[in-house]
Amino acid sequence: MAQTTPRSARPRDAAATKRAILDSALVAFSRSGFDGTGTREIAGNAGVDPRLITRYFGSKEGLFTEVVAELFRTPLIGASGTNRTAARDSLTAESGDPDPMLLILRSAANPQAAEIMRERLETSSQRQLAERLPGDDATARAALLLSMCTGVRMFRNIIGDTAFTHADVDRLATYLERALDAVAAGDSEQDRTSPR
Structure with a gap:
């Protein structure tokens, strides 16, 4: 019987994921404002699961705070x-x-x-x-x-x-x-x- 090699898990880059979310949010909040922007939109444009916004930023408000900090x-x-x-x-x-x-x-x-x-x-x-x-x-x-x-x-x-x-x-x-x-x-x- 042929021996199978376990498939290695895809490496995760937390810093790159966080950066992708932040970059997406920079554009989305500037274009549509706080009320007009949803976390699903931000996550979708970043190519990540929306739950990662909570993981890395705590909430939509936390992400907005990071965006404001970067822009200002x-x-x-x-x-x-x-x-x-x-x-x-x-x-x-x-x-x-x-x-x-x-x-x-x-x-x-x-x-x-x-x-x-x-x-x-x-x-x-x-x-x-x-x-x-x-x-x-x-x-x-x-x-x-x-x-x-x-x-x-x-x-x-x-x-x-x-x-x-x-x-x-x-x-x-x-x-x-x-x-x-x-x-x-x-x-x-x-x-x-x-x-x-």
Whole structure:
């Protein structure tokens, strides 16, 4: 009788599985918000069993918290003179891209999601940005900078304002960059430009 060799079990890579779930969730939550995204959808796009979301993240809320932590890990906007990329991204980001601003807009109606985002913003990217801004009211100005870019994305990606459809993105990015830089500079900008 021929001897059979036991089939080896398929190796499991927990880190890769967790990463696949997180990548899927980044896109899904940015596109559809907290309430519009289901764990089965996230798991399906990641190619995993939905029960693995509970195993690795505890719950949908736990997964959302991880997504928010990843998207808000670094400041989304910078000090004066460094905002060209932020301005252009606000005018070119597509609705399906992982985008922290769109995540905010599409998830804010859910009180729990809003609390998760507020806590993360205030303790990470907003705080880091405020620490880099000169002058008074740095924390409030950091929040203002974030809300400016969020507002542009709302009009462009969610409302679909047709003014953006055929506009010259480079020109608009220049205007937005100037506005962001003015807020980022604070009083120091006024001090440099006001007559002596």
